[in-house]
Structure formats: C-alpha cells, structure tokens
Amino acid sequence: MKTYIKALIALPFVFTSCSDFLDRAPADALSPSTFWKTEKDATLALTGCYNGFESGSTILYRDCGSDNAYNYHRHEGWQVIGNGEMTQSDTGAGSFGFGTIRRCNEFLENVDKVTFTTEGLKEQYTSEARFIRAYRYFIMTQSYGDVPLVTRVFQTPQEAEVPRDSKETVEQFIIDELKAIIDGNALKKGPGTGGRISHAAAQALLMRVYLFKGMYAEVKEIAGQITGYSLFNNGEGAYNNLFLMANENNNEAILEIEHIKSDYGMSFGAYTPNSAGGWSSIVPLQTLVDSYEMADGLTIEEAKAAGTYDETNPYVNRDPRLSATIVYPGQVYNGKVYSSVVAGNDDNPTKADNSTKTGYNFKKYINPIDQYDDMWNTGRNMMVIRYAEVLLSKAEAMIELNLINDEMYAAIDAVRERAGMPAVDRNKYNSQDKLRELVRRERRVEFAYEGMRRFDIIRWNIAKDVLNGKVYGCRQAGNDNPILEETYPNGDHKVNLQGEPFFVETRTFAEHNKYLPLSQSSLDKNPKLVQNEGY
Numbered sequence: 001m002k003t004y005i006k007a008l009i010a011l012p013f014v015f016t017s018c019s020d021f022l023d024r025a026p027a028d029a030l031s032p033s034t035f036w037k038t039e040k041d042a043t044l045a046l047t048g049c050y051n052g053f054e055s056g057s058t059i060l061y062r063d064c065g066s067d068n069a070y071n072y073h074r075h076e077g078w079q080v081i082g083n084g085e086m087t088q089s090d091t092g093a094g095s096f097g098f099g100t101i102r103r104c105n106e107f108l109e110n111v112d113k114v115t116f117t118t119e120g121l122k123e124q125y126t127s128e129a130r131f132i133r134a135y136r137y138f139i140m141t142q143s144y145g146d147v148p149l150v151t152r153v154f155q156t157p158q159e160a161e162v163p164r165d166s167k168e169t170v171e172q173f174i175i176d177e178l179k180a181i182i183d184g185n186a187l188k189k190g191p192g193t194g195g196r197i198s199h200a201a202a203q204a205l206l207m208r209v210y211l212f213k214g215m216y217a218e219v220k221e222i223a224g225q226i227t228g229y230s231l232f233n234n235g236e237g238a239y240n241n242l243f244l245m246a247n248e249n250n251n252e253a254i255l256e257i258e259h260i261k262s263d264y265g266m267s268f269g270a271y272t273p274n275s276a277g278g279w280s281s282i283v284p285l286q287t288l289v290d291s292y293e294m295a296d297g298l299t300i301e302e303a304k305a306a307g308t309y310d311e312t313n314p315y316v317n318r319d320p321r322l323s324a325t326i327v328y329p330g331q332v333y334n335g336k337v338y339s340s341v342v343a344g345n346d347d348n349p350t351k352a353d354n355s356t357k358t359g360y361n362f363k364k365y366i367n368p369i370d371q372y373d374d375m376w377n378t379g380r381n382m383m384v385i386r387y388a389e390v391l392l393s394k395a396e397a398m399i400e401l402n403l404i405n406d407e408m409y410a411a412i413d414a415v416r417e418r419a420g421m422p423a424v425d426r427n428k429y430n431s432q433d434k435l436r437e438l439v440r441r442e443r444r445v446e447f448a449y450e451g452m453r454r455f456d457i458i459r460w461n462i463a464k465d466v467l468n469g470k471v472y473g474c475r476q477a478g479n480d481n482p483i484l485e486e487t488y489p490n491g492d493h494k495v496n497l498q499g500e501p502f503f504v505e506t507r508t509f510a511e512h513n514k515y516l517p518l519s520q521s522s523l524d525k526n527p528k529l530v531q532n533e534g535y
Helices: 002-009 039-050 056-065 079-083 099-113 121-144 167-184 199-212 216-224 238-242 286-291 300-306 320-325 387-400 406-419 432-446 453-459 520-525
Strands: 069-071 253-257 282-284 382-386 469-475 483-487 493-495 501-507
Touching (some): 039 121, 056 079, 056 282, 056 382, 069 079, 167 199, 199 216, 199 253, 199 382, 199 387, 216 387, 238 406, 253 387, 282 286, 286 469, 320 406, 320 432, 387 432, 406 432, 432 453
Antiparallel strands (some): 069 282, 253 382, 469 501
16 A cells, blocks of 8 residues: 555546645646546555555544543644633634545445556555545544535535535445445455445444444444454563554554655654654543552442552553553653653643643653654554454443443453453453443553544533543642652652642533534535534
8 A cells, every 4th residue: 555655646636636625636637538537547546545545644643532641732733622612713623624524425436437557456455445435534534423415516616515414324335335335345345445445344344333333232243254354462561563554554553544755754752742742732631540450350339349449550450441641740751751740840740831740751652762764753553443343342232232241351452462361250240231331441541642532522522521520631740759769670760649649621521422523614614504504
C-alpha cells in the first residue's frame, strides 16, 4: 500500500479533495474520458479513496471527547467536545465531510470503463472502495447521527442539496454493503495485507456495527468467523511491543493506516511531553489512570479496602498496560525521570502552555521516542482495527446474551494474560452485571488512546455519568521530596505525592452532546440540512 500512497502524491487528483460533498472537482482534474482506461488508472483512483479514509491523529484526539483524556489547545477542536461546549462555529472533529465518499462514488461509477488484465482485481478494488465508503458512513453516523446517504456523484451544487437520512437507514446500508463485500469474497485474506482492506477488516467492521446496534447474536457469529489472526505476543512486555514501529503489520493488525515519512507522514510532536519538545496536546485524566487494576486483579477500590493501595504512591504493582500507555510521575521516560509534580520542571502543569495540564502524558505509540529520528515526521502506521477488539467484542456480546461460559471467559483471559494480568477470577466475576463491569473496563484500558472510548460510553448510555463534573490530573507533590531515589524492578522511582490533584476543568454532558453539531459552513452550503437538536 505504501507504493500506492507514493503514487497518489504525484497524481493530479481525479477527485475533489474538499471536505464537503457540495464542492465540485477542481478545474485541473484529469478528464474521466482520458483517465478511466487502465489498471494503473484504477489503482491510482483507488489510492485516492484510501487517502484520508481515517486519520491517525483523529484516532488519538477522539479520546479527548471522553473521560480518558483532555485536549488543552482549544483551537485543535477537541477540548469543547470533551467539556460539552462545542457549537456549530467550533473547529469540530472534521468528520462531517463527503470528500472520501465522493471519491469512492466516482470510483464505483467509473470502474467498469477500465480494462483489467489481472484476474479478480476489479472485484477486489470495487470491494475496497465500498468498504471505505461504508467505514466513513460508520464514523459519520456515530459522530452526527442522521447524515445524507449519498451513493452517486452529483453534477451540480443544486443537485447536491439533499436532506439527512436517518441513522438507522444509513446503518442498514453499511450492514448491507459489508455483507455483500464479505459474500463477494474478493478481498485479500489473512495478516500481512498492510494498509489494504482485507476480508477480515470487512468482517470486523460489520462486527463493530452489530455491537454498536446491540445485535449481540450477530456479533458472536461474525467474530467467530474472523480467523487467521491472533494477539501479538512476543513474551514479556508484548502489549508495549505491539505498538513499536518495528512491529507494524503484525498478526494482530486487521487494519492499519499506512504512513510514509515525508510523503504521507504521521506526526507525534503534538502529543509528546514538553520536556521532549512536544506540545502535550492530548493528555490522560486521572479517571483513566484509576481504571487500571492492580497487578493481582483487584480494582484500586478493592485494594484500598484490602490495604494494598497507597494513594501517595499509586503507580506501583499496577496492570502493565498502565506503564505501557501512560507516562506518570517517577517513571523513567526518554532517558530521565518524568517529574511533572516537581515545581519548575518542564512538564509541570504550571511551567508552560505545552506542559501537560494533568501531570501525565500518553506513551503508547511514542515510546521510545528514539525509534523516530524526527517525531514530527514519521512513517509510523496507526491501528484502526486489531484482533483484541474481536475477542472483547465477542465477550461483551456473550455477556449481554447471558452466555456465561468458558468460551466467554477465554476471550477475556487471552487479552488480559497477553498484557501480563491474571485470568478472570471466576468467583468474583460470575454474573452478568459483574462481567459487564469487567469487560467495559477491559475495553477501556486495552484500547486507551486508540479512539474507542467516546463511542463506547455513548452506546452504553453512561456518558452522562462520566462526562459531568470536575475532572482532575494526578496528585500534586505536597512536599519537597515527591520523587524518591528508591526504584522498583521495572525502573520506576517511588513517589510520595501528598498534595491535592491538579484541577483540569469542569465538564457537562447533556443528551444532545452525544452527537456533534454540523458546522455552520455545511448548513450554509446545503439549506436542506437541519442542525442537530440542542445546538
């Protein structure tokens, strides 16, 4: 796929690159009468569909719209999504755009004109374009609810003035498309397909749609059909190693966004700590840190009751996914001790605009920093769908179906044990309510910083519970010696945090906040669009 991305950069766009479906193709675009001839034409056009079908940075920012993370720099658009203050004039998430969908529609309308010499390639390319269109509609329905269902290329701005279709109508279209793609059996199979849409990617997206719609029997069925993939496991530290650039396109990756340094790069500079030259644009909240269990499987509430959790030294003996995902005080990171609780330190929340405002930074994908010679310009791929989601979706569906059996436990155990956590305590987690609590926590810590949490809390109808009120970062020092010389086997320094937590902001979440507002620009261009209620 990286070869195709390079080809795209050199190609004058056949399709509009604008974000609104009312925009016309540019005047210097290649003419359909001269372009749609050869396999090479089709390859380049399909690459145009892939370009921007999902954004690695948007996946990371999406957690800021949840109780996992905070976006300090308001102009980036996600602070107001997290705190409920977003209006139609704000930057927004950028998901209400039809550029990719238009490119897919144009591909599908013209692919029959191409003379293919490679057997099966037309069917494969057609399936890939249909998947990308379905994926974009999935993101749009989750973000905005009702959206126009556009499956053809409009020739005039007036023709493109169409109203919104119901979310249910668009979701059924997505399901029908994905089922047809799967039944068509034209996509590549198995791991190692890189950034190309695979057969399993279509199955996994269908599984995700079913899960979000509460179609649990269908989730269990389709999850069982996804074969040839497994959890990446190369021994101790496997969860951390999963996100190393050296391990891209591994056996767990069902779909990734491919990046090429300089040509189509992925930047991590905005997300790294101030002490490493970054902007701390996306930082974890204390509620996310608290969701990680102790290493023995107790929640921190249970550990407090048992006397095994020390609030002044809270990072010791925790789920290994915590240290793999989050940089916290006392951790050795980028060659030095992370000291955000120390006054005057470059990462202290009061030091600079680019200092974390919670006392934490994210670490997943960014550790170690020296795997990139330029953190602002990397060729790092980004996960969109991985096999752990298949296992946890299957487990959640079985729990909701009240199918509490060894198969369900085994799916959760596999995810936990790969991370270095103990298997599920069958005596404690032996009811639908307790298992629902567990699998939701597992999804949260397994997929932190992977853009899943906001959609999850909305579909579970708990956003109103977790996105209302004051939010905080880590405890402040409260003394002159918050980070001690004493270290643990994993290299962390013991901390002694006696102060109050850093206050971040006050959030509100009303019913209408489950969907984002349409931008004023979109409303101005299409008078048949109606704003989401409450904005």
